[in-house]
Structures are given as C-alpha cells and as structure tokens.
Amino acid sequence: MLKTFTRGGIHPPEEKLSAHTSIQPLPLPVTAIIPVSQHLGTPAIITVNKGDIVKTGQVIARGDGFVSANIHSSVSGKVLKVEEVTDVSGYRKTAVFIEVSGDVWLESIIRDETLDKKIKLTGEEIISKIAESGIVGLGGATFPTQVKLTMPRGKKADCLIINGVECEPYLTSDHRLMIEKGAEILVGVELLKKALNVTVAHIGIEKNKPDAIQLLRRLALSHKGIHVHALKIKYPQGAEKQLIKAILNREVPSGGLPVDVGAVVFNVGTVYAVYEAIQKNKPLFERIVTVTGKSIRQPANYRVRIGTPVSLLIQSAGGLPDSTGKIVCGGPMMGKTLINSDVPIAKGSSGILILPSEESARKTIEPCVRCAKCVSACPMGLEPYLLMPLSDQKNCDRLEMERIMDCMECGSCSYICPAHRPLLDFIRLGKMQVGKIIRSRKL
Amino acid sequence: MNNLLTVSPSPHVSTTQSVNKLMYGVILSLVPALLVSVYLFGKGALVVALVSIASCVLFEAVIQKYILKTDIRVRDGSALVTGILLAFNLPSNLPWWMIITGALFAIGVGKMTYGGLGNNPFNPALVGRVFLLISFPVQMTSWPLPLVSRFQYTDAVTGATPLGFLKEAVRNGEAVPEVMKQLPDHMQLFLGQMGGSLGEVSAVALLLGFAWLLYKKIITWHIPVFLVGTVYIFTGILWMIDPAKNASPLFHILTGGLLLGAIYMATDLVTSPMTKTGMIVFAIGIGIITVVIRVFGAYPEGVSFAILIMNAFVPLINKYIKPSRFGKEVKHV
Numbered sequence: 001m002l003k004t005f006t007r008g009g010i011h012p013p014e015e016k017l018s019a020h021t022s023i024q025p026l027p028l029p030v031t032a033i034i035p036v037s038q039h040l041g042t043p044a045i046i047t048v049n050k051g052d053i054v055k056t057g058q059v060i061a062r063g064d065g066f067v068s069a070n071i072h073s074s075v076s077g078k079v080l081k082v083e084e085v086t087d088v089s090g091y092r093k094t095a096v097f098i099e100v101s102g103d104v105w106l107e108s109i110i111r112d113e114t115l116d117k118k119i120k121l122t123g124e125e126i127i128s129k130i131a132e133s134g135i136v137g138l139g140g141a142t143f144p145t146q147v148k149l150t151m152p153r154g155k156k157a158d159c160l161i162i163n164g165v166e167c168e169p170y171l172t173s174d175h176r177l178m179i180e181k182g183a184e185i186l187v188g189v190e191l192l193k194k195a196l197n198v199t200v201a202h203i204g205i206e207k208n209k210p211d212a213i214q215l216l217r218r219l220a221l222s223h224k225g226i227h228v229h230a231l232k233i234k235y236p237q238g239a240e241k242q243l244i245k246a247i248l249n250r251e252v253p254s255g256g257l258p259v260d261v262g263a264v265v266f267n268v269g270t271v272y273a274v275y276e277a278i279q280k281n282k283p284l285f286e287r288i289v290t291v292t293g294k295s296i297r298q299p300a301n302y303r304v305r306i307g308t309p310v311s312l313l314i315q316s317a318g319g320l321p322d323s324t325g326k327i328v329c330g331g332p333m334m335g336k337t338l339i340n341s342d343v344p345i346a347k348g349s350s351g352i353l354i355l356p357s358e359e360s361a362r363k364t365i366e367p368c369v370r371c372a373k374c375v376s377a378c379p380m381g382l383e384p385y386l387l388m389p390l391s392d393q394k395n396c397d398r399l400e401m402e403r404i405m406d407c408m409e410c411g412s413c414s415y416i417c418p419a420h421r422p423l424l425d426f427i428r429l430g431k432m433q434v435g436k437i438i439r440s441r442k443l
Numbered sequence: 444m445n446n447l448l449t450v451s452p453s454p455h456v457s458t459t460q461s462v463n464k465l466m467y468g469v470i471l472s473l474v475p476a477l478l479v480s481v482y483l484f485g486k487g488a489l490v491v492a493l494v495s496i497a498s499c500v501l502f503e504a505v506i507q508k509y510i511l512k513t514d515i516r517v518r519d520g521s522a523l524v525t526g527i528l529l530a531f532n533l534p535s536n537l538p539w540w541m542i543i544t545g546a547l548f549a550i551g552v553g554k555m556t557y558g559g560l561g562n563n564p565f566n567p568a569l570v571g572r573v574f575l576l577i578s579f580p581v582q583m584t585s586w587p588l589p590l591v592s593r594f595q596y597t598d599a600v601t602g603a604t605p606l607g608f609l610k611e612a613v614r615n616g617e618a619v620p621e622v623m624k625q626l627p628d629h630m631q632l633f634l635g636q637m638g639g640s641l642g643e644v645s646a647v648a649l650l651l652g653f654a655w656l657l658y659k660k661i662i663t664w665h666i667p668v669f670l671v672g673t674v675y676i677f678t679g680i681l682w683m684i685d686p687a688k689n690a691s692p693l694f695h696i697l698t699g700g701l702l703l704g705a706i707y708m709a710t711d712l713v714t715s716p717m718t719k720t721g722m723i724v725f726a727i728g729i730g731i732i733t734v735v736i737r738v739f740g741a742y743p744e745g746v747s748f749a750i751l752i753m754n755a756f757v758p759l760i761n762k763y764i765k766p767s768r769f770g771k772e773v774k775h776v
Binding site: 007012013090169241245251252253254256324325326327328330332333334335336337338339340353355357359360361362363366367368369370371372375376378379380381382383385386403406409411414415416417418419420424425428 | 448449450451452453454455456457458460461462464465519521559560561562712713714715716717718719765766767768769770771
C-alpha cells in the first residue's frame with residue numbers, strides 16, 4: 001500500500017508533457033527585471049544605485065528584518081533604473097532593472113559542477129549562509145528558508161521532510177531536478193539535517209515519477225537516515241500538512257506549524273539551492289521553470305535567471321500560440337494568471353502554463369445540487385458548499401466556527417464541483433474578512 | 444496575438460462532470476428497470492411512464508416561465524428524473540389524470556415552491572407519490588399482476604403485493620410460513636415477478652442500475668448499503684424472535700419499494716446529508732422507520748414515508764454531523 005493523506009483529495013489529469021525533456025539553460029534576457037519582494041515577508045532594501053555596474057550573484061537588495069530575504073543580481077551589467085512593475089502576483093512591486101552585458105560572475109562562486117559531498121560548516125554557519133544567499137521556499141510559498149530553520153522557542157524538530165511530490169498537473173521542474181541533480185539534492189538534505197540537528201529525513205515522491213524514486217532510493221543507500229517514500233498520486237499531496245500526514249501520519253493542529261508535530265518541510269528545489277549556496281557559494285539567482293501547455297510546440301524545462309521576462313521563456317518553447325487565452329504562473333490548480341507576458345520570473349515561479357482560450361473561461365454556474373463532492377474532496381475536512389453562502393453573507397462568526405481559516409486554497413472544491421460553482425472565490429473573500437477580524441483582536 | 448488574456452483566480456482547470464451529466468447518468472441507470480417494467484406490465488407501464496415524464500417536464504417549464512419568470516432549465520434533466528421516479532412509484536393501471544395531478548404536486552409543491560433544483564428538502568417524486576397515496580388510496584393500492592393482461596391499461600387484472608398479502612394474512616391470524624407458500628419464491632421476487640409499482644419489482648434491474656451509479660461515481664455506497672443492512676438486521680431479529688409472525692429478512696428486502704428507495708430515492712443528492720457519517724445516520728433512520736411501519740403500522744409498505752421523514756432531519760444532521768476536520772486540536776493564534 002502506497003502512503004497518502006487520508007481526507008479528501010482529487011485526481012486531475014496529470015498532463016506531465018515535459019517529464020522527459022532535460023533541463024536546458026535559457027539565454028540571458030536583454031534586461032533583467034528583479035523585484036525586491038519575491039518572498040513572504042518584508043521587502044528587501046535596495047543597496048545599488050542607478051548606473052552601478054553589478055556582477056552575477058552580487059547582492060542588490062538586503063533582507064529587512066527577520067522574515068525577509070536578500071536579493072541578488074541574476075545577471076551582470078548596469079543598473080538602469082528602479083521602478084514599479086506588475087509582478088507574478090499581479091501586484092505592483094519595486095524592481096531593479098539591469099541592462100545585461102556579458103555574464104561576469106562573482107569570483108567567490110565555484111562554477112565547477114563536480115559533486116562536493118564534504119560538509120565543512122557547522123549548523124549555525126549553514127543557516128547564516130542560507131540567509132546570506134537569499135534562499136526561499138521554491139515550491140511556491142517563498143517563505144524565507146532561514147526562518148524555517150530557526151526553531152521557535154521550546155520547539156524541536158525530530159525529522160526533515162523533503163517535498164518531491166509535485167502534485168500540480170503539468171509541472172515537471174522538481175521531477176527533472178531530482179533526476180538530473182539527485183546526488184546534489186541528497187547532499188543538500190545532509191546540510192539541512194545538520195542545520196536542524198536531526199538525524200532522519202524523509203523524501204516524498206508520487207509514484208508517477210518512478211525514475212526519480214528509483215534514483216534517489218539508490219543514492220540514499222550511501223546516506224544514513226534518508227528514506228525515500230513512494231506516495232499514491234493524489235492532489236494536494238504537496239501541501240505541507242498533507243505531506244506530513246502522508247509520510248508521518250501526524251496532523252498539524254489547526255492554526256499550527258509543521259514543527260508543532262516535529263517536522264520541517266522543504267521542497268527539492270529549495271534543497272538544491274541550499275546545496276549550491278553552501279557547497280558552491282552560489283546565491284539564489286536562478287531556478288528551474290517548466291514551460292508547458294497542450295498548445296505549446298516544445299514543452300520544456302529551463303534553468304532561468306530570476307528577472308527574465310516570461311515572454312523569453314515562451315519564445316524558446318516555440319512562441320505563444322494564437323489560441324492562447326490565459327498565461328498561468330505556476331500549476332493549473334494554484335497558479336496565478338499573468339496580465340501579460342512581460343512579467344519577470346521570480347524565485348517562486350515553478351512553471352509557465354499556457355491555456356487555450358476555450359479552456360480559459362469559467363464554465364456556466366449552475367445551482368448547487370448538494371452532491372457533497374466538495375465536502376468529500378476537501379483535504380482539510382471543511383464544507384465548501386456551506387462556506388460559500390456564509391462568505392457571501394459575511395457571516396464571520398459562523399465562518400470562523402466552521403474553520404474557514406484552515407483553508408489553504410488548494411482549489412479541490414472548485415475543481416470537483418459539477419455545477420462549476422466558484423466555491424474558492426467566495427471562500428477567499430470570507431477568509432479575508434475573518435482574517436481582518438482575527439488580526440484586529442490581537443491589537 | 445490580438446485576443447485579450449483571461450485573468451481569473453485559481454483553479455484554472457475543472458472537472459468534466461456537470462449537473463446535466465449527473466442527471467443523464469441517473470436516467471441511463473433507470474433504463475433496465477423501465478424495460479423490465481414494460482416487459483412485466485406491458486402497455487400500462489408505458490402509458491404511466493410517458494404521462495408522468497411528460498407532465499413533470501411540462502409543469503417545470505411552465506412554472507419556470509410563467510410563475511418564477513426565470514430561464515427554462517428543464518434541459519438539466521432533473522424533471523426527467525423526477526418524472527421517471529414518480530412513474531416507478533405508481534401502479535401500472537393508474538388513470539392518466541391522477542398521474543398528471545401527482546406530477547403537478549411533485550414538481551409544483553415538492554420542488555418549485557422551494558426554488559427549484561437544489562433547494563427542495565423533500566424528494567419530489569416521493570412527495571407526488573405520497574400525495575396520490577393519501578388522495579386515492581384505492582387506485583394507488585390495486586396492483587396489476589405481472590405477465591397477465593399486458594395489453595390492457597386501466598382494466599388490467601389486479602391483485603395484492605406480496606407485502607400487502609402478508610399484512611392481510613398476519614392480521615387474520617395466519618402463520619407466516621403458510622402464507623409464504625402462496626407467494627412467489629425468492630428467485631421470482633429477485634427477478635420481479637410480483638405485483639407492485641412500475642419500478643420497484645425487479646431487484647436485479649435495480650442492482651444493475653446501482654452498479655452503474657457507483658461506477659459513474661454519481662452516488663456512494665453508504666446510503667443503500669446501510670439502509671438495506673438496517674432493514675436486514677431489524678427484520679432478522681424480529682424473524683428470529685417469532686418466525687410464525689414475521690417474514691424473513693430477505694423477503695423484506697426483495698419486496699416492496701425497499702431497493703428502489705434505497706438506491707434511487709434515499710440517495711437523491713439534493714435531499715440526503717452532506718457527510719458520509721450523516722448519510723449513515725440517515726440511512727439507518729430510514730431502515731428503522733421502514734420496518735416499524737411495515738411490521739407495526741397500518742400500511743403494508745413504509746419506505747416512502749420513512750425517506751420523507753428522514754428528509755426532514757437532513758438539515759439537522761448536516762448541522763450536527765460535521766466532516767472530521769484536519770488537525771482536530773485547534774491552536775489559538
């Protein structure tokens with residue numbers, strides 16, 4: 001029996017079109033547009049001025065406060081301007097524009113790609129170097145990694161969980177990374193184990209990636225305390241709480257953090273970034289991005305510098321098809337739609353999905369027939385059919401009682417609804433209202 | 444590219460399932476039982492089914508257009524399902540005007556007064572059936588014999604249903620094992636060779652439909668299995684206490700509208716609970732009430748009353764039986 005989480009979940013078609021396409025480096029853009037807020041938390045403070053010459057890997061903005069992250073230049077060249085742009089989230093954010101000339105890297109970065117297994121740093125040194133390197137959760141949440149590694153007072157993790165689930169349809173960047181950089185990822189796991197002072201690490205991978213499971217299992221034989229788990233295919237298994245439930249059978253309490261049940265979860269992309277930062281002195285300025293969609297000529301996985309406009313990725317994959325109706329950054333279940341293709345790739349952008357216009361519009365909303373499919377699909381055990389009208393009525397007391405804040409917006413309810421009701425849209429509105437009330441209580 | 448991009452919140456993909464497909468899936472699953480019915484009761488079954496379906500669809504369309512003044516949505520198939528299910532709950536010699544009256548009550552009062560599809564607390568087809576049963580008790584309990592007079596409609600040869608026959612016999616003080624000898628055997632009951640409503644007689648056709656509904660994931664197994672299971676256990680206990688006064692549990696399951704009710708009426712999406720535990724409570728409730736009516740009540744059959752009574756409890760069940768939340772312990776933030 002393969003492991004999985006117990007409540008809810010759905011099986012959207014997998015559509016992993018680019019699963020067998022190796023990672024290729026993407027050509028550099030003419031101008032890199034690097035937002036200074038690519039993470040959860042306070043925006044970083046810009047440390048360069050217009051006209052400055054920067055090298056690839058150089059800090060251009062310093063993390064401000066504890067929950068924040070450094071931003072590094074992903075290219076070499078001249079700082080053109082600092083201006084607001086619309087980023088992948090759809091909000092206006094301050095960004096540094098850098099005109100690319102050549103590709104001159106900081107001398108401290110080791111560009112030799114041989115595997116370096118020797119761990120020289122102590123746990124604390126690893127954490128501070130991770131902070132210095134601007135690493136955030138690359139699965140999409142973009143939570144600063146050093147914050148996750150710093151245990152809240154009185155808390156202790158007993159194991160590390162590595163998320164190689166990639167349960168979103170279409171996306172293959174984590175899959176390719178595991179196949180191509182498996183050995184490096186395992187060294188990254190060792191580094192994180194040391195930083196957290198734990199002896200056990202679990203890697204969870206869904207069984208639709210048998211090559212990755214096999215490879216990592218083989219490589220893990222030469223590591224102590226690293227277990228690779230094949231998981232049943234079920235969305236949203238890549239969600240932290242669901243992954244912990246699947247692997248450890250522990251439930252993170254409502255409103256709690258994974259560390260409340262002794263676990264800390266990192267995405268494989270983040271683990272690889274940690275390997276590069278510690279062993280190769282390379283800060284986070286590039287990531288793997290899947291460019292995909294049924295209408296795309298060559299679905300592909302690219303190694304992309306942060307700040308590269310989405311249009312360049314689409315061009316490399318064969319250009320934007322005429323039938324395009326929607327550009328999604330991320331997967332089809334939780335990704336965000338872009339307003340145009342000039343938006344720059346950020347640390348949290350795992351994929352670019354092109355949807356044809358016939359798949360872009362919402363289907364006609366019909367009356368709820370109370371089929372209860374949304375209740376069965378909710379991985380948090382909530383009742384979306386009930387939360388939708390309560391949100392519409394702004395009945396915040398009831399919403400809080402019905403645990404609306406547990407919703408992680410995975411979209412399973414909206415996906416499964418045969419009446420195509422926009423359940424999650426309303427739940428988001430309800431969460432905003434209730435969130436406001438909860439915050440005001442703390443003041 | 445000159446077309447505009449759509450910007451909308453996630454998710455960006457959705458199921459290929461739809462309300463129409465759910466309804467037409469139910470309709471397809473009802474075909475075997477309808478065919479068996481036409482085979483057993485002939486012309487009468489056809490007339491009853493057609494009149495019921497046509498009037499249900501027509502009444503829904505008329506009410507939507509002229510009373511509610513909304514779009515006509517009969518194409519969603521829900522009125523069709525009500526029409527077939529209402530016909531399945533009627534004897535095959537019921538006069539046409541009674542069927543139309545029942546259809547008007549089912550759709551008009553049972554469904555549209557509450558706002559149409561998705562809003563009705565009671566199963567509309569059962570509302571129609573019970574209305575007819577109370578209004579026309581004689582016509583609603585005279586059952587054409589199967590395989591006899593298949594070319595007659597209102598002048599068919601009639602007899603009692605096995606349950607009715609049993610009730611009458613027990614009332615007259617006859618011993619059940621003796622009565623059983625005069626009734627069709629279990630195999631005949633399983634195939635449907637007994638008097639009864641159009642759709643309730645053939646267990647095999649209903650089970651075929653059940654398999655289809657499960658395969659298409661239109662319903663889950665919980666309600667039918669727990670309902671039939673409850674009836675089996677309850678009647679089994681009574682049977683073991685006094686086999687001279689009570690029929691066997693298998694007899695109870697194969698006769699009357701139990702399977703039709705368990706598979707099609709109790710599982711009605713709109714009027715059944717939203718959680719699995721709720722469904723189980725609901726099903727057990729129906730099972731118990733059914734047996735109480737059949738064994739201790741005045742009516743020989745009680746499935747439709749039992750379902751309607753439990754329909755009334757559904758909002759209460761939904762209020763108190765919640766799905767098990769992830770992370771039961773709440774950490775106060």
